Amino acid sequence: MTVRTRRRPRTRIGWRAVGTWAAVAGVLFFTLFPAYFMVASSVSVQTGSGTDVLLPEALTLETFHYVLTEAGFLLYLRNSLVVALITVLGSCVLALLAATAVARFRFRMRTSILVMVLVVQMVPLEALVIPLFLQVRDLQMLNSLIGLSIVYIALSVPFAVWMLRGFVAAVPVEVEEAAYIDGASWGRMFWSVLFPLVAPGLVATGIFSFIVAWNEFILALTFLNEGDKYTVAVGLRQFFGQYTTDWGAMMAASTIITLPVMLFFLAVQRGLVSGLVQGAVKG
Structure with a gap:
């Protein structure tokens, strides 16, 4: 059968x-x-x-040579790197201190401050151009990479505070109390205990700040009026003419602009994945 x-x-x-x-x-x-x-x-x-x-039939690297030498894109890359590094460091430090304050300390108007930070993040960038221009002008920091970096830090901090607040709040208070019992001061606890635990969140915050500083165009075009201070986003417009556009040079410059962002992502991708997972689970 x-x-x-x-x-x-x-x-x-x-x-x-x-x-x-x-x-x-x-x-x-x-x-x-x-x-x-x-x-x-x-x-x-x-x-x-x-x-x-x-499907190009013939390949050439002349466009890259022209962009890096004759078009002066190396100078623009240097300016953008300076602005991006200052923005990342400044926004991460300020956001970490502010997030620690709102997550660990109780004070008056704490909730109001958090709401105000969130509201500022919702304001369109176009509405902030003129007020920021007037403030930077009064501080005599127009056409300055430092002034532009400060503006980018101000734009990055609200979102960074909200992001890091979840990481700081996810750290158990008992860990900090154990450090105090062992005789550590607040500064020692902050640097040796809290900082390593929220480092993945700092990586995610740093990536956001880097992208803001690297890709932003409107404020850079408004605040910078000398060619030797241009960032890559502003320098890219030189390939657009009134009647013609140098597409080869523009695409080569766009490729060069993309490489630092990709390298930065590859360098911190492990910390980014860890930070996003921790923020999603614990935040």
Whole structure:
């Protein structure tokens, strides 16, 4: 007597797998195609022929040489790096101190301050251009990388405070009390106990501040009026003419601008993943 075993239909599972892979491929294509088009346009000889650059027949690096030497993009990169580093350090330090204050100490108007910080984050950037310009002008810091960095720090701190507040609040108070019992001062506890525990949150905050300082255009264009102080976002507009656009140079410059952000992400990706996971679970 033979026993027949029923086979499970695989058609539904097969189509489900095909649909999943198709969705993943669509998302990857939608995400990576602009980057591919940018890089292909920057190395293609046929820079102004539209879709012909998708599969370039001849490659060249002359556009990169022109951008880095004759167009002065090395100077713009240096200015942007200075502004970004100052912004990251300043916003992380201020946000960590403010987040520790609102998460650990009880004082009057504590909730009101948190609400005000959140409201400031919701104000459109265009509405802040003129007030910030007047303040920077009164401080005599126009056309200054330091002045621009201070403005970026002011824009980054509200979001950074809200992000770090969750990390500080997730640290058990008993850990700090144990440090006090062992004889540590508040400064010693802050540096040796609290700071290492919230370091992943600082990484996520630093990435946000870096992107704000690196990609911002309106404020940089408004506050800087000398070519030797331009950042990369402002320097990119020199390739746009009144009647023509140097697409090859613009794409090469865009590729160069993208590389520091990618390298920064690769350098801190482990801390970023840890920080996002901890913030999602404990925050």
